[in-house]
Amino acid sequence: MTVSSDRFLRRTFWGNAAxxxxxxxxLAAFAGPFARAATDAPVSVLGLDLALLFELLGVGVVAFGALCAWIASRPELPRGLARLIFAADLAWVAGSVLVLALPAAWTTAGIAGIVVLALxxxxxAILEYLGLxxxxAAN
Amino acid sequence: MDKLQLLNNVKLPFAEVLGLKFTAASETRVMAEMVVRPELCTRPDILHGGAVMAFADTLGAAATVLNLPEGKGTTTIESKTNFVGPAPVGTTVIGETTPIHRGRRTMVWTTRITTAEGKLVAVVTQTQMVL
Incomplete structure (x- = not known):
């Protein structure tokens, strides 16, 4: 019989949550200053200005972090949700590449912020992949 | 948490299919019992050899789990069974697992399976790798 350890994946989720x-x-608290620093000219996406978008994104990321913490705290790690988090992280990286390709007036600070977060x-995502x-492999 | 409670609380789907219940647990001795149900039997109505081996394998792995360092897992890499006597349908078999070797990389366990009356059914020796 095989008994696997999920400690590596669990720790990764705690790290992701934090x-x-x-x-x-x-991001939500300093959405205005971040938006001003990220672009040279006002940017609007789907009718929302960048500061409001950053605020919404920040709240969403906090909720995502709470979900990661919830998953990490389960006595038995839910595999389906773990894979969903991994997929969401991959989507964030892909989204970052797309955002950088948008015809927006990103400043150097804006580009650096997006790239650092994506990295x-x-x-x-790599740690989650290894943990999964x-x-x-052990099952 | 108490070791016996820990083993009985861990969800082991195949052990549930077998109807295995842990009855004693420590680092050097794990015991469990299982009722010989008709669906676990061969023809004639005695416990199937595969069920005997699966029963013992679960005990050996559980005993290893009680000896694992934090964050480690285990898998069975070798198992050998001597089938000694039959366990008829409706009886209860009792397994007792004790260590031969408890190392950092591997652990070797022997499991004696008897009927409730003490008649020897099988002796299983298995090696567990520490992952």
């Missing part, structure tokens, strides 16, 4: 809650709260999320693979 990063998401802190960065999401920061951190990509690292988390470790659990699958």
């Amino acid at each position: 990063f998401s809650v802190i960065s999401g709260a920061g 951190i999320v990509a690292d988390l 693979r470790k659990m699958s």
Whole structure:
């Protein structure tokens, strides 16, 4: 019989939860200054200005972080939700590439912010992939 | 949490199919029992050899789990069974697992399976790898 350990994946989710809650709260709290620093000219997406978009995004990321914490705290790690978080992280990285390709007047600080966040999320996605693979291999 | 409670609370789907229930648990001794149901039997109505091995395998793995360092897993890499006597349908078999070797990389366990009356059914020796 095989008994696998989910400690690696569980720790990754705790890390993702902490990063998401802190960065999401920061983004929501300082949405205006971040929006001004990220672009040279006012940007609007689907009729929403960038500051409001950052605020909504920040709240969403905090909720995402809370979901990660909930998953990490379950006695038995829910595999389906774990895969969903992994897919969401991949989507964030892909979305970041698309955003950078948009014809918007991003400042250097804006580009750096998007790239750094995408790299951190990509690292988390890699750790989640390794954790999921470790659990699958042991079963 | 108490070790016996820990083993009985861990969800092991195949152990549930077998109807295995842990009755004693420590780092050096794990015991469990299982009723020989008709669906676990061969012809004639005695416990199927595969069910005997699965019963013992679960005990050996559970005993390993009680000895694992934090964050480690385990898998069976070798198992050998001596079938000694039959366990008729309707009886209860009792398994007792004790260690032969408890190392950092592998653990070797032997499981004696008897009927409730003490008649020997099988002896299983298995090796668990620490993951």
